[in-house]
Amino acid sequence: MGLYRTEALVLRSRKYAETDSLLTLLTQKRGKVKAIAKGVRKSKSSLRGGVQLFTHNEMLLYEGRNLDIVTQSQCLEAFTTVQDDMAAMTAACYWCELLDSFVPEGEKDIRLFMLALAGFHILALDYQELVMRALEIKLLFQLGYMPDLVHCVSCGRSLQGEQQIAFSARRGGVLCATCLEGDALAFTPEALKIWQQLQQLEFSKLKRLKVTSSGLHILDEVLEKFLLVQLERPLKSRPILKEIWQAKKS
Amino acid sequence: MMYQYAESLTRLIEQFARLPGIGPKTAQRLAFYVLKMEQQQVEAFAGALVDVKKKITTCPVCCNLTDVTPCRICQDEQRAQTQLCIVEDAQDVIAIEKTREYKGLYHVLQGRISPMDGKGPEDLKIKELLVRLQQEQIKEVVLATNPNIEGETTALYLSKLMKPLGLKITRIAHGVPVGGDLEYADTATLSRAISGRREI
Ligand SMILES: [Zn+2]
Ligand SMILES: [Zn+2]
Secondary structure, eight states: OEEEEEEEEEEEEEEETTTEEEEEEEETTTEEEEEEETTTTSTTOSSGGGSOTTEEEEEEEEEOSSSEEEEEEEEEEEOGGGGGOHHHHHHHHHHHHHHHHHSOBTOOOHHHHHHHHHHHHHTTSSSHHHHHHHHHHHHHHHTTOOOBSSBOTTTOOBOTTOSSEEEETTTTEEEESTTOOTTOEEEOHHHHHHHHHHHHSOGGGGGGOOOOHHHHHHHHHHHHHHHHHHHSSOOSHHHHHHHHHHHHHO | OOOOOOHHHHHHHHHHHTSTTOOHHHHHHHHHHHHHSOHHHHHHHHHHHHHHHHHOEEOTTTOOEESSSSOHHHHOTTSEEEEEEEESSHHHHHHHHHHTOOOEEEEEOSSOOBGGGTBOGGGSTHHHHHHHHHHSOOOEEEEOOOSSHHHHHHHHHHHHHHGGGTOEEEEOOOOSOTTOOGGGSOHHHHHHHHHTOOOO
């Protein structure tokens, strides 16, 4: 019990009681935390500027029994580009939903916090599809959800250099041609390579990555299914982001 | 066997608990309150519930809630037929009507673009809006969605969609609220307020 000071990203904000907001925060010191910000829906609230969605703040929180309470907050950075761009806003929503869905409550993880923050900085870039795939893959990697991309998950043999491969989201990895199962997804050496590169590459080098649209499409389908199997429910904003990208292209 | 409430009482508690913002404890308290109410009062309450569901429908023109078709606003020829104010919900129509500042027509989107709740443009009454813009004599559109991230994005989306139609498109002014302190305003509000400044 008591007060603690931490940097925090606001992932989610819901109305709570008459004038309060219930926030989902990703904090540097305590991992994912649920906290109440009192009175912030009143226009005179002095806390209001430091508890908005998609912002990075320095907060002073009081540890409560169920929910913590935001007692002070200063906004360090607001990712305002997001509000002028429909695709960026949707991407930010998706990044928040992804973090909120996969990150367990109350586990401190500095590297995860850095990844989350970096995500907000880069999600408005114009090669957004590649950025979002990279964020998904890096998040899965950071949290230890790693499919086997080297050995067939059924017979165990190495698939290095193999052309005919498939992906099983249920079994969590690649399949060889002999072990192909009914619910396996199409997968290609190119898509596999993009996955590995996105996992390793720094964000600053993403732009230089050469990918075909079919490689990206296959990776998208595989990731969508893999996320679904791990989470056991679909992510709400993922199809909307796709819808927005589709509308942009046409 | 464990003692439980009579079946009808349990059923009422369950019904209350389905309402938004009502937990099991509150549901129980409300159900017991109903038990203490006068017979007449209970019947009036139940009647009101059934009535509202039976009589209130969506206006086929503006998508607002109504008990006549089309709704009273759409029927009112005194209103400016060239102005259309776009709002998120039926409550917003009431809020704007209270100001007595606006005399045109409305279009209710029945929501906002809210990816985290799985709501995209497809889930709003946008097709209905586009039909109106083609068929009616609308010349000015006022975007009156809420001044938060979701409302702003919805407004942005609609303004891009309507741009080729050559209408006058305006966004309701908002910024630092009266009584609000610049120091405490959030960055998004402040940047809107600065870009939307006017000469005095
Ligand atoms: Zn095999
Ligand atoms: Zn109407």
